[in-house]
Amino acid sequence: MINLSSSLGAALANHLWQSTLFVGAAWLLSLLLRRYSARLRYAIWLTASVKFLLPFSLLIALGGLLPRPHSVVEAQRAAYSTMDTVGQPFSEAVLSTPRALYVGRQAHAPGTFLPLLLVAVWLVGVLVVLTVWWMRWRQVSAAIRLSAPNDVGREATILRRLDGQRRVELRLSEDPVEPAVFGIFRPKLIWPARLSEWLDEQHIEAIVAHELTHVRRHDNLTAALHMLVEAVFWFHPAVWWMERHMVEERERACDEAVVERGGNAAVYAASLLKACRFCVESPVICVSGISGADLTRRVRSIMTLHARRLGVLGRTTLTTLAIATIGMPLAFGLMRMMPVAGQLYHATQPMPSFEVATIKPSQGPPKDYTLAPNVFPYFNIRTARLIMNAYRVPPFGEEHYLLNGPSWIYSDRYDVQGKIDDELVAKMRTMPPEELHREQMLMMQSLLADRFKLKVHFETREMPIYELVVAKDGAKLTPCKDKLEVDKNIAPKGLSWEDEKTWLPNGQMRAHVGLHGTHEMVAKCITMDQLMYWLPWQPSEAFTVDRNTVNRTGLTGLYDVSLKWTAPVRYSLQGVEMVDDSDGGPDFFEALQQQLGLKLVPSKGPVEVVVIDHIEKPSPN
Numbered sequence: 206m207i208n209l210s211s212s213l214g215a216a217l218a219n220h221l222w223q224s225t226l227f228v229g230a231a232w233l234l235s236l237l238l239r240r241y242s243a244r245l246r247y248a249i250w251l252t253a254s255v256k257f258l259l260p261f262s263l264l265i266a267l268g269g270l271l272p273r274p275h276s277v278v279e280a281q282r283a284a285y286s287t288m289d290t291v292g293q294p295f296s297e298a299v300l301s302t303p304r305a306l307y308v309g310r311q312a313h314a315p316g317t318f319l320p321l322l323l324v325a326v327w328l329v330g331v332l333v334v335l336t337v338w339w340m341r342w343r344q345v346s347a348a349i350r351l352s353a354p355n356d357v358g359r360e361a362t363i364l365r366r367l368d369g370q371r372r373v374e375l376r377l378s379e380d381p382v383e384p385a386v387f388g389i390f391r392p393k394l395i396w397p398a399r400l401s402e403w404l405d406e407q408h409i410e411a412i413v414a415h416e417l418t419h420v421r422r423h424d425n426l427t428a429a430l431h432m433l434v435e436a437v438f439w440f441h442p443a444v445w446w447m448e449r450h451m452v453e454e455r456e457r458a459c460d461e462a463v464v465e466r467g468g469n470a471a472v473y474a475a476s477l478l479k480a481c482r483f484c485v486e487s488p489v490i491c492v493s494g495i496s497g498a499d500l501t502r503r504v505r506s507i508m509t510l511h512a513r514r515l516g517v518l519g520r521t522t523l524t525t526l527a528i529a530t531i532g533m534p535l536a537f538g539l540m541r542m543m544p545v546a547g548q549l550y551h552a553t554q555p556m557p558s559f560e561v562a563t564i565k566p567s568q569g570p571p572k573d574y575t576l577a578p579n580v581f582p583y584f585n586i587r588t589a590r591l592i593m594n595a596y597r598v599p600p601f602g603e604e605h606y607l608l609n610g611p612s613w614i615y616s617d618r619y620d621v622q623g624k625i626d627d628e629l630v631a632k633m634r635t636m637p638p639e640e641l642h643r644e645q646m647l648m649m650q651s652l653l654a655d656r657f658k659l660k661v662h663f664e665t666r667e668m669p670i671y672e673l674v675v676a677k678d679g680a681k682l683t684p685c686k687d688k689l690e691v692d693k694n695i696a697p698k699g700l701s702w703e704d705e706k707t708w709l710p711n712g713q714m715r716a717h718v719g720l721h722g723t724h725e726m727v728a729k730c731i732t733m734d735q736l737m738y739w740l741p742w743q744p745s746e747a748f749t750v751d752r753n754t755v756n757r758t759g760l761t762g763l764y765d766v767s768l769k770w771t772a773p774v775r776y777s778l779q780g781v782e783m784v785d786d787s788d789g790g791p792d793f794f795e796a797l798q799q800q801l802g803l804k805l806v807p808s809k810g811p812v813e814v815v816v817i818d819h820i821e822k823p824s825p826n
Contacts, residue, residue, distance in 0.1 A: 216260075220260045223260075224253075224256050224257045225443060227252075227253050228446075230253075231249050231447075232450075235249050235250065243455075243457035243461055244422075244454075244458035244461070247451060247455050247458050250450050250451045251431070254431045255434075257434045257438050257441075257444065258433070330439045330440060331436055333439075334436045334439045335436055338432060338436070348395065349376065351380070352376035352377055352378040352379075352395060354374060354375070354376055355377045355396075358401070359401060359406055359409055360375060360377075360401060360413070361375050363406070363409055363410050363413050364413055364417075367413055367417055368417055372392065373386070373392050373393065373416075374392075374393045375393075376394065377396055377398045378395050378396065379399075380397065381397055382397055383397070383481075384397065384400065384412050384413075384480060385416070386416045386420055386424075386425065387425075389423075389425045389426050394416055403479050403480075407469070408475065408480075409476075411463060411468055411476040411477075412476050412477075414463045414466070415460070415473075418459040418463060422459070424455055424459075431444075431447070431448060435448065457506060470507050474507045551663070556648070556650055556651040557644060558652070559581065559651075560623075560624050560626040561623070561624040562624070562652055562656065563620075563621070563826055564619050564620070564621050564826065565619065565826070566617070566618070567585040567619050569585055570584055570585045579624060579627065580624055580625070581622070581623040581624075581625060581648065582620075582622045583619075583621040583622075584620050585620065586618060586619060586620075587618055588613070588614035588617060589603050589610065589614045589615050591619075591621065591649065591653060592607060592610075592614070592659065592815065593607060594646070594649060596646070596661075597646060598815060599738075599741055599752075599753045599754070603615065605668065606812070606814045606815060607815050608814055608817065609816050611820065614817075614820065617822070619823070621652070637712075642735065656823040656824075657820050657821060658819060658820060658821040659817070659819070660818040660820075661817055662816050663813050663814070663816070664813070664814050664816055665813055666811070666812055666814055667809060667810070667811060668753065668812040669807065669809055670752050670753045670754065670809060670812060671752050671753070671808070672757045672805070673737050673740070673755065673756050673758055673804075674758060674804050674806055675758050675759070675802060675803060675804070676802045676803060676804045678802060680801070680802040680803065681801055681802035682760070682765075682801060682802065682803075683764060683766075683767075684762055684765075685711075685731075685763035685764055685765050686765070706727050709727060709729040710729060711729055711730040712730055712731055712735065713731075714727070714729075714731065714735075714739050714766075715728075722772050723769070723790065724769065724770050724793075725767070725768065725769045726739075726767075726768045727765075727768075728765070728766040730763045730764070731763065731766060732762075732763060732764075733756050733758045733764075736764075736766060737754045737755070737756040738754070740754055740797075752807070753812045754805070758803065768797065768800055769790070769796060769800070770792055770793045770796035770797075771790035771791065771792065772792060
């Protein structure tokens with residue numbers, strides 16, 4: 206329930222943020238075009254209104270279906286992160302914390318009922334808005350029923366002459382209402398019977414032309430559309446602010462259209478004044494009348510009407526903006542579904558291979574063995590783990606990131622030893638840690654292809670992830686200084702944990718479990734990508750949920766890392782499950798933030814998975 210409400214809350218917050226930015230952009234654009242046609246500004250405001258009903262997430266999802274490359278290069282990571290932050294600044298992390306992901310924690314959190322309360326408040330607001338609209342609609346419906354159809358008289362003659370298609374029905378009302386068009390698909394012009402006594406024929410013609418312009422522009426339909434926005438997003442002040450601008454621009458657009466079709470500006474302005482003097486302004490639901498917006502400003506605008514027309518450059522610019530409005534979410538969706546480089550490792554170069562490799566069914570972990578500098582060993586390892594190591598699959602990702610494999614790759618265990626020729630060993634000694642790691646993965650991929658006949662392909666899926674980011678107070682990492690040579694990787698036997706840490710070579714990590722659930726991890730001269738890959742391997746309840754980790758720190762150097770935390774240690778003693786409880790120190794997430802200045806943020810993102818197309822059991826040798 207908590208995770209679902211967090212996801213829905215983040216999606217709603219992102220949608221409201223995007224829509225608010227869209228309203229701001231519409232306002233700026235309308236200011237820039239204030240000397241141009243009002244119908245252009247009205248179209249801009251209408252687009253901003255419709256945006257509230259069209260989440261960009263739909264376009265983003267469509268963008269994710271477009272063909273895309275395997276991964277984003279490192280130079281695109283900043284652009285992706287910027288787009289993600291600006292376009293979707295809210296995530297599950299805003300409404301939940303990593304602790305909420307722990308099994309059994311916060312099952313009875315007091316905030317569980319808060320989403321239900323918010324939904325109830327929203328429904329009450331929707332009902333209130335709809336009730337107000339319904340009551341006003343009933344008033345207009347009653348006025349329509351009390352009015353009478355009319356096909357004779359000056360009003361009917363002028364209407365038939367201006368409305369050649371006979372789409373609008375004229376109805377005379379005895380009430381002092383304003384002339385207005387009611388209805389969307391079968392419009393009716395409500396005309397107060399006594400108004401004609403105040404007007405000359407040319408004034409009647411000007412008012413009727415105004416109302417027919419509303420019909421041609423389908424203003425009642427667009428007004429009803431914005432009313433839907435107001436009902437759903439009644440809590441957002443921008444939708445009510447937009448209504449005022451839309452009414453103003455809608456009426457000015459009709460004024461411009463009447464004058465541009467040959468109407469006399471002075472007569473037209475006088476007709477508006479006489480009509481408004483006759484009746485009290487009565488704005489009605491789904492009705493386009495003549496009294497909308499500020500009448501003084503309208504009359505001044507009519508008498509000084511000189512709206513500019515957009516040139517080729519202006520039309521091109523607006524067309525480009527319209528295309529970008531749709532194209533940018535599609536592009537964002539395409540980028541979102543591009544897995545960031547460093548998740549899975551793709552072979553983009555000829556793969557090195559072992560000089561000699563032996564693969565035998567495992568007899569269990571070796572009790573004693575000597576590790577030579579040119580031997581790459583795996584003992585008592587499952588084939589699935591070999592594949593995961595070769596492609597840098599997350600450590601707890603067998604079920605989610607390694608797909609379509611036969612059952613034996615998860616059960617059969619092997620002893621694998623690969624001998625590296627002396628020339629390659631000498632080359633590897635000069636490699637930086639990350640390059641050395643890639644070389645080892647390539648050699649394992651070559652071994653799997655040769656001896657296990659492994660064939661795979663990659664797919665991208667939207668999955669829960671952790672984003673490794675720098676905490677608010679900044680990183681607290683120690684830059685790598687003293688580098689230990691690779692060939693000193695063989696430490697003397699029987700070293701204590703404190704002494705073993707001094708023998709740690711470049712690019713390597715060691716972990717230790719002490720008494721009462723104390724844990725420690727140390728690493729020497731590692732990159733953030735290496736740290737990101739090793740973090741899920743550490744004993745912690747934080748990683749009981751399978752999630753990939755994505756490096757969003759932006760840190761590119763080499764660092765020495767020392768991390769200490771506490772977590773319960775579970776073990777079996779004479780068949781009885783035992784738990785060595787924590788001694789009260791910081792948990793994994795707290796230690797990561799306090800000691801390293803880093804933070805793991807739960808989110809969702811594109812994750813690559815390995816799909817096995819073919820694999821065979823190796824012949825032992």
